[in-house]
Amino acid sequence: MSTVATRRPAGTTHRRAPEIIEAAARVFAERGYHGASTQAIADVLGIRQASLYYYFGSKEEALTLVCMRGVEEFVEHAAAIGAGPGTAAEKVRALVHSHLRPLVDRRDFVLVFLRERHLLPDDSRRRVGRLSRRLERIFQDVLEAGVRSGELRPGLDCRLVTLALLGMCNAAPAWYGKEPGASIERIAAEFARLAIDGLAAGRSRSKGGR
Amino acid sequence: MSTVATRRPAGTTHRRAPEIIEAAARVFAERGYHGASTQAIADVLGIRQASLYYYFGSKEEALTLVCMRGVEEFVEHAAAIGAGPGTAAEKVRALVHSHLRPLVDRRDFVLVFLRERHLLPDDSRRRVGRLSRRLERIFQDVLEAGVRSGELRPGLDCRLVTLALLGMCNAAPAWYGKEPGASIERIAAEFARLAIDGLAAGRSRSKGGR
């Protein structure tokens, strides 16, 4: 955001900085934060381990940076969808699409965010925690509005369904790229369809819970 | 009780063994395998760290033991459901129920299995890998049979839906116990309903993916 080349502005802005943080994301994604040594990150970059500390002040800071890029935009996009026009169905479809899209070019960042965010230092953990909750809130609001409008099945437990949808989507990074023929588009379409049909206020369907 | 002069019977059979392995599960679940020190496990038990090694030969063995208990019965129950009688809808509901139930009394084991199984030593990793694949296969078979019988929507991508359902269910351990009022029964009912309605061959539903 800051355009002026300051002297080490908080958050690290060096020439190779993006490269470095990407390497960290990769290694954290592969081995987990605690399983990843700074040496392994340096190896990926072909530099010496000590040199990493020119780019970040601590391993924890690297994790913070990675996690940050793993959530950013998520919420903004979702918020725009939530606030925009459209039926609940259309919004759910859009939310699912939007939630899966970062997988294409940010899989490692997302994976690290999903799995390792609880290791963040207190302040950044709380920050991403708030983001997470805002995201959940957006999903839930869309669902609740859908129920109120009668578009979605009455009696829907919107909280649980939110968690179901997010769980469904958040599992994708773990296998995306290993399932042949599963493009983001296909996945999003299939997931959205499942969700929308599963939530729609319908007629006779499933003889009724238990 | 022991029939012969033993030599530490394979699989560790000590009086306090279950207690020890439970403590390991707890700590692994809380901090992750690499973030968990054997000292922390010992602290939970109120014994000295070295004493742990009377019960397992290595931290890795402890992980194996925990993961083992995290998967066992999963597949057997699912297989029984898959092979049993009932419509696809009934089976999906049963599978979801069965998949969530272990959360009640085995949450830590399941969490550890889900998150840390890739750290297992090669042989046990392959073993639990096979179990995972069998479980997925069972879900997928039920879905495919449902499609063939016309009960489920034609054109369903059964592989992706399997991953969706498992992702949905597998996310639950992460928040189960923190969501007030979300009993296993409620969660399972809601998830199953979502799945079944979302998959059913229906009438006019969602004007059709993109």
Next chain:
Amino acid sequence: MSTVATRRPAGTTHRRAPEIIEAAARVFAERGYHGASTQAIADVLGIRQASLYYYFGSKEEALTLVCMRGVEEFVEHAAAIGAGPGTAAEKVRALVHSHLRPLVDRRDFVLVFLRERHLLPDDSRRRVGRLSRRLERIFQDVLEAGVRSGELRPGLDCRLVTLALLGMCNAAPAWYGKEPGASIERIAAEFARLAIDGLAAGRSRSKGGR
């Protein structure tokens, strides 16, 4: 020495004691004192590690016991030879024979004594040190007498030759049993011959070292 079955006489006298000390000798010989775990000794015996402590009070005591049996008789036999009748040549031959003979049935004890005696606790180390020095003295006395009597080459450095002969003989335990066709008799004969001929006061021999 003590015939009466006392209550744990110093030096340990139990039914299986010889068996236990033999196992210790074997393991110490194979892996060295520090490389040998009490567990390994117990394994050889098929008993539990803790049970060993019924037979000896500490690992160091076991080493002492082994080393003791590794030297005992050595000196007595040598002393008898040194004090007995015969030419220097005959005595050297007898000493070499006598020094190699224990290899047949006590190889492990001798090996351990040779290699690990410096690890003994102070008092027993000094005791076996004294024995060693007495043994060397006996060799050296025989040589010196031989030189004085004119039987052995004048100018012989008896100290160095003693060390040479002992070095030669003491190396044998390391390879005895692995050299096909090398019986104790053959080895002793060949070594003795080499020594005697090499030491004899002769005629024209080697144009004379420096």
Next chain:
Amino acid sequence: MSTVATRRPAGTTHRRAPEIIEAAARVFAERGYHGASTQAIADVLGIRQASLYYYFGSKEEALTLVCMRGVEEFVEHAAAIGAGPGTAAEKVRALVHSHLRPLVDRRDFVLVFLRERHLLPDDSRRRVGRLSRRLERIFQDVLEAGVRSGELRPGLDCRLVTLALLGMCNAAPAWYGKEPGASIERIAAEFARLAIDGLAAGRSRSKGGR
């Protein structure tokens, strides 16, 4: 000085590396490999124990390095002597000299090689094993040639004599430096004399073994 951005050039090339490996040799020689703690090595150097690992990757690697320096040149020198001109007697004398010389400035390395080489990791153990066997071969070849040429006593068991000579020489490191007045030159001369006279084809000597 370093030509390229390196990545720890194979074989460890650090400024203080020779110093470090020498300290390891000293401690291994004094206490044996298993009895030597890395702490003790660090103490000798006045650095922290962890710092050692900047210079070698493992205690085993340190042992390998020490043993390597303990054998290197031995074989080359011996081979040159074996292949060079001279009578068997001259060659034996030269071999003994050459075998004892490293004691002067490499006693610890040689001692460690002699006593601890069996603890080397498989591959380096086999490598030094091959070197040992080549050395023995050289001694033995010289002896056999001497027997064939009639210079050495017929019927000589060249294998056993090789082992005798090596045993004799290899014992020296254990007491060299503690025997007052025993310079390498004196020792070598005395040992060579003993060997040469003991092996020469002579007249009436020793009335004949058994």
Next chain:
DNA sequence: CATGAATGAGCATTCATTCAT
């Protein structure tokens, strides 16, 4: 006699981090 259970001390090794250059 023998063992199961436990422990204290020590050990090799890893790793994030620092800092002078």
Next chain:
DNA sequence: GATGAATGAATGCTCATTCAT
């Protein structure tokens, strides 16, 4: 910018030893 050298603090693990049974 980058690195070589070094370190403090842990960490997993081994092992001799003890002791109640």
